Amino acid sequence: MTLELYRIDDRLIHGQVVVGWGQPLDIGFIVLVDDLVAEAEWEQDLYRMGVPPEMDVYFHSASDAIAAMPKYLAESRRGILLTGDIATMQRLVDGGVVHNVNIGGIHSKPGRVQRLRYVFLSPDEESQLRALATNGVKVSAQDLPGARDVSLPDLLAGSEL
Amino acid sequence: MSSDATPSADRPHPRAIVAGHGEFAAGLVSAVQQITGRGDQLIPVAVYSLGVEDIESLLRKKMLEADVHVIFTDLQAGSCTMASRRILRGRDDAVLIAGINLPTLLDFVFTEGKTAPEAARHAAERGRAAITVHGAGA
Numbered sequence: 001m002t003l004e005l006y007r008i009d010d011r012l013i014h015g016q017v018v019v020g021w022g023q024p025l026d027i028g029f030i031v032l033v034d035d036l037v038a039e040a041e042w043e044q045d046l047y048r049m050g051v052p053p054e055m056d057v058y059f060h061s062a063s064d065a066i067a068a069m070p071k072y073l074a075e076s077r078r079g080i081l082l083t084g085d086i087a088t089m090q091r092l093v094d095g096g097v098v099h100n101v102n103i104g105g106i107h108s109k110p111g112r113v114q115r116l117r118y119v120f121l122s123p124d125e126e127s128q129l130r131a132l133a134t135n136g137v138k139v140s141a142q143d144l145p146g147a148r149d150v151s152l153p154d155l156l157a158g159s160e161l
Numbered sequence: 162m163s164s165d166a167t168p169s170a171d172r173p174h175p176r177a178i179v180a181g182h183g184e185f186a187a188g189l190v191s192a193v194q195q196i197t198g199r200g201d202q203l204i205p206v207a208v209y210s211l212g213v214e215d216i217e218s219l220l221r222k223k224m225l226e227a228d229v230h231v232i233f234t235d236l237q238a239g240s241c242t243m244a245s246r247r248i249l250r251g252r253d254d255a256v257l258i259a260g261i262n263l264p265t266l267l268d269f270v271f272t273e274g275k276t277a278p279e280a281a282r283h284a285a286e287r288g289r290a291a292i293t294v295h296g297a298g299a
Binding site: 010011014106107120 | 238242247
């Protein structure tokens with residue numbers, strides 16, 4: 001498997017992804033799946049600017065990403081797939097192309113309750129995560145490679161906070 | 162310090178926002194204060210638990226409140242840098258300097274007689290040139 005991480009992170013491409021994961025895992029490309037960014041050239045330039053020149057970023061809508069996945073899985077380089085929200089990741093899981101989900105950062109917003117230092121969830125989002133975890137999909141939270149991988153039950157219990 | 166330096170109270174301040182990961186901003190600003198006494202020109206901003214929209218609105222609010230037109234950030238790929246670029250989109254009166262170091266800020270707080278964005282551009286060049294290497298690894 002050349003995609004090392006399927007990550008939900010509302011900051012999408014940022015320091016933790018590019019440096020924190022990118023350097024130790026020797027990441028050569030990022031697949032950024034977001035319907036809005038996929039349509040916005042300016043946003044794409046912004047995210048491209050955030051990665052080192054040797055790292056490629058590919059942008060897809062959720063539906064395009066499912067079709068493009070075989071290409072990325074055949075890559076010789078290692079990659080990270082990113083979505084900005086749970087719903088987008090759910091579409092990829094439903095499409096049969098994601099079996100392992102990393103919650104990397106869902107930050108504070110009205111209506112959300114803090115579950116981890118870097119994870120805040122609304123009741124709806126908690127249900128979405130439970131739904132994600134059905135059918136054998138592993139869902140856990142981990143912001144950085146050296147951090148503890150927090151299982152979904154522990155995350156939802158808030159016991160790691 | 163040069164004898165013609167304007168007393169701190171006569172300078173418009175603050176003149177810039179400093180934003181970044183962890184305690185980066187507060188740490189750099191405290192270093193500037195310790196070295197120069199001019200830390201009050203800089204507003205440190207930390208953004209640990211915020212999502213991107215909240216980072217953007219926080220930085221926008223800080224800029225408006227203090228009427229500053231300069232943002233310094235720590236890392237090109239960082240969320241603060243991304244948010245700042247969104248804020249600056251379509252504006253030609255403000256500047257973002259990403260990847261700063263302490264020499265950048267020291268030059269900035271001592272540059273007078275220029276607009277803050279001009280001083281920031283000057284400081285960026287100083288900061289870039291201020292990294293020196295000594296010893297092994299060549």
